[in-house]
Amino acid sequence: MSAPVSSALIPAIAEAAAPTSRPLRDGLLQTDPPRLLGSVCRACSTRLFPARDFCPSCGSDDVEGGVPLATTGTVYSFTVVRQAPPGRETPYSLAYIDLADGVRVLAQVTGDPDALHIGAPVRLDIRTVARRDGCDLIGYVFVPGIETEVA
Secondary structure, X not given: OOOOOOOOOHHHHHHHHOOOEEEOOOOOEEEOOEEXXXXXXXXXXXXXXXXXXXXXXXXXXXXXXXXXXXXXXXXXXXXXXXXXXXXXXXXXXXXXXXXXXXXXEEEEEOOOHHHOOOOOEEEEEEEXXXXXXXXXXXXXXXXXXXXXXXX
C-alpha cells in the first residue's frame, strides 16, 4: 500500500506540471515545422488567416481548418510604431504581408524599421512574443531579407 501524498506537495506537483510555453492562441500556428494555420473554403478555394468557420468571400460554411500556410511573402504595406504602451520597446514595424499562397497577414516585422520597404521579401519566424504568469507565449513575426518561395 502506498503512502498518502502530503497536501504540502500538491502545489509543487501542479507547478512542475504547468507548461513553460504555450501558443498565444490555440489553432493559430504550429512550431514544427513552423507554420501559420489558416482555413480554406471548399466552395471557392479562398484561404483565410486566422482560420474561420465560414468564408467571408462566398458565405459558405464548408471550410477546412488547420491548413498550413506559406512561410514566405512580401510586404504589402507597413507602419513604424514609435510610441507604444509601457513595456513595449520602440520603434517596431507592423506590416501587412502577402504570403506566397495569397493570404494577407498582419504581423510584426523584426529588424531595422527604417530599412523596411513595400515589396520587401520576408520569412515567417515562430518565437516567444511575450511572457505571462511564468509562461512563454509563442507567436509569430516575420524576418526581412529572405527570398520568397514559389506558391
